[in-house]
Amino acid sequence: MARTRLMVTATLDSDTCVECGAKDGIFVETEDDGPPFHNGCRCALLFLLPGEKPYRQTFRQWLKAQDAATQDKLLGKAKGKLYRAGKVSVSGFVDVRGNELTLDQLKRRERRKPK
Numbered sequence: 001m002a003r004t005r006l007m008v009t010a011t012l013d014s015d016t017c018v019e020c021g022a023k024d025g026i027f028v029e030t031e032d033d034g035p036p037f038h039n040g041c042r043c044a045l046l047f048l049l050p051g052e053k054p055y056r057q058t059f060r061q062w063l064k065a066q067d068a069a070t071q072d073k074l075l076g077k078a079k080g081k082l083y084r085a086g087k088v089s090v091s092g093f094v095d096v097r098g099n100e101l102t103l104d105q106l107k108r109r110e111r112r113k114p115k
């Protein structure tokens with residue numbers, strides 16, 4: 001029997017943290033792997049049937065559609081600038097464990113990128 005899939009959905013507003021935003025749309029194996037990811041986390045799990053696609057905007061789409069002030073509130077001014085310049089995507093703001101990277105870490109990462 002095909003399994004129900006568990007998709008993380010972040011709340012789409014300017015109070016959402018980047019860590020949760022980067023997790024938006026990922027699939028987890030069990031409910032224990034899902035939210036809450038931190039105190040005050042407003043993420044939820046969507047239970048999708050095999051082949052079912054959620055009818056909703058992703059955090060990436062949502063953030064892209066916001067004005068610069070809202071993006072800056074969520075990311076911080078310096079990271080907002082990097083984001084709008086196309087240098088860092090939503091998933092680029094966190095490490096492989098999903099922890100938000102500092103501006104220094106982002107800059108170091110940028111320098112290591114092959115030109």
Ligand SMILES: [Zn+2]
Nearest residue numbers: 020041042043
């Ligand atoms: Zn969350």
